[in-house]
Amino acid sequence: MSSVNNSRGNWSSKLGFVLAAAGSAIGLGNIWGFPTQTGLNGGAVFVFVYLICVLIVGIPVMVAEFTIGRAARNDPVGSFKALVPGSAWKYVGVLGVVTGLVILSYYSVVAGWTLKYLWRTLTEGATPHSAAQIAEQFESFTAGGIGPLFFHLVFMALTIWVVTGGIEGGIEKATTVLMPVLFGLLLLLVLRSVTLPGAAEGVSFYLKPDFGKISGDVVLAAMGQAFFSLSLGMGAMITYGSYLPQKEDLFSSAVYVSLSDLLIAFLAGFAIFPALFTVPGLRPDQGPSLIFLVLPNIFSQIPLGQIFGAAFYLLLAIAALTSSISLLEVVVAYFIDQKGWPRRRAALVVGSAAFVLGIPSAFSQGYLPLFAGFLEQADFLFGKVALMVGGLLICLFVGYRWGIAAAVEEIRRSNPRFRWRSVWAVLVRFVCPLAIAVLLVDRILGLFRS
Numbered sequence: 001m002s003s004v005n006n007s008r009g010n011w012s013s014k015l016g017f018v019l020a021a022a023g024s025a026i027g028l029g030n031i032w033g034f035p036t037q038t039g040l041n042g043g044a045v046f047v048f049v050y051l052i053c054v055l056i057v058g059i060p061v062m063v064a065e066f067t068i069g070r071a072a073r074n075d076p077v078g079s080f081k082a083l084v085p086g087s088a089w090k091y092v093g094v095l096g097v098v099t100g101l102v103i104l105s106y107y108s109v110v111a112g113w114t115l116k117y118l119w120r121t122l123t124e125g126a127t128p129h130s131a132a133q134i135a136e137q138f139e140s141f142t143a144g145g146i147g148p149l150f151f152h153l154v155f156m157a158l159t160i161w162v163v164t165g166g167i168e169g170g171i172e173k174a175t176t177v178l179m180p181v182l183f184g185l186l187l188l189l190v191l192r193s194v195t196l197p198g199a200a201e202g203v204s205f206y207l208k209p210d211f212g213k214i215s216g217d218v219v220l221a222a223m224g225q226a227f228f229s230l231s232l233g234m235g236a237m238i239t240y241g242s243y244l245p246q247k248e249d250l251f252s253s254a255v256y257v258s259l260s261d262l263l264i265a266f267l268a269g270f271a272i273f274p275a276l277f278t279v280p281g282l283r284p285d286q287g288p289s290l291i292f293l294v295l296p297n298i299f300s301q302i303p304l305g306q307i308f309g310a311a312f313y314l315l316l317a318i319a320a321l322t323s324s325i326s327l328l329e330v331v332v333a334y335f336i337d338q339k340g341w342p343r344r345r346a347a348l349v350v351g352s353a354a355f356v357l358g359i360p361s362a363f364s365q366g367y368l369p370l371f372a373g374f375l376e377q378a379d380f381l382f383g384k385v386a387l388m389v390g391g392l393l394i395c396l397f398v399g400y401r402w403g404i405a406a407a408v409e410e411i412r413r414s415n416p417r418f419r420w421r422s423v424w425a426v427l428v429r430f431v432c433p434l435a436i437a438v439l440l441v442d443r444i445l446g447l448f449r450s
């Protein structure tokens with residue numbers, strides 16, 4: 001067994017691991033999802049509530065996932081099997097693997113849209129278009145069938161290529177190069193945005209909370225966003241933790257990863273809202289179209305818009321890639337560890353399956369009426385409900401079945417002076433499960449309300 005596990009691959013350093021896990025966390029969820037949710041949920045107040053959710057739910061659950069993975073050194077299914085042999089807990093891992101496959105299938109479709117927009121910005125430049133033309137372009141592209149399918153294919157192929165390279169040579173190498181590039185591009189955009197004439201209004205929308213706007217819905221939206229954005233609840237962090245050498249500290253890693261994720265989401269909002277408020281007639285509560293409709297509009301109206309526009313879509317595509325490789329890795333790790341497949345075969349077969357599964361999503365924006373709304377429904381069921389269920393079960397597993405004592409022993413292997421035991425235990429056993437359960441019930445009731 002141990003010889004099998006030694007050949008699984010490892011991160012070469014703690015920095016490599018933190019960058020890869022941050023790469024998983026930082027994705028469309030940060031740069032697309034976070035500003036969209038902030039715009040819809042009252043601006044600064046959402047940013048504030050989100051911060052609280054990351055601190056009291058996000059970080060503790062991430063520590064739990066890293067700990068499970070490193071203690072068991074296995075894929076999500078194998079991890080539960082190894083820690084409590086012969087129990088039904090392994091189905092939490094199965095749920096994670098299935099969730100990863102489905103999220104990957106539609107994530108790659110949306111990531112494909114970002115490639116298309118990168119291509120379009122580079123080739124067509126920032127020719128001024130009216131808002132109506134931009135909206136029409138977006139609709140005719142996403143509803144077009146073949147275009148979205150082609151870019152979905154290109155994106156999936158890139159993902160497969162990186163994962164085929166393995167842990168150190170593929171994922172770690174790609175993320176260590178891509179993450180700093182992403183950070184640099186984002187800073188550039190923030191600078192451009194806040195120096196535009198008239199940016200102050202957007203800055204104040206984003207930073208001055210109106211606490212009168214806090215509501216149950218805002219809190220629930222923030223929590224759901226935190227889960228997706230931190231890649232929690234489906235074993236991505238269990239899988240990444242399983243390649244972490246025993247000497248590296250789990251707790252500080254989780255803190256670094258969560259805070260980088262938070263920082264990038266925060267900067268993404270900073271790049272978008274100040275610019276948005278400088279264009280008359282644009283509103284922050286556009287919903288999901290914010291990135292594809294509002295931004296091209298902004299880019300077509302600001303100096304050097306083509307360069308900033310291309311930088312933005314490149315950034316988005318990079319962020320999406322470092323996340324999609326983690327989605328694929330979860331399923332690939334399952335086939336390597338549980339079924340003994342070679343990595344290459346696992347990456348190819350699973351990636352192709354995710355491509356096929358993504359076809360209805362690629363056709364879901366109007367091309368084939370049969371698939372209308374497919375992407376949104378898959379995202380609701382898997383990107384929201386399934387992640388919550390997984391996260392809840394992971395807390396219950398660590399809090400009550402495997403046990404806080406065993407988990408803390410694993411954490412102390414690399415950090416003998418770990419001082420957060422009691423705080424973490426209270427969060428994992430009571431606060432997080434309760435908060436997630438409330439969110440879940442709300443999501444499910446929401447189904448009947450709409």
Ligand code: PHE
Nearest residue numbers: 025027028029030228229231
């Ligand atoms: N966290 C990624 C994002 O923000 C998405 C993701 C979710 C990746 C779950 C892996 C697991 O885009």
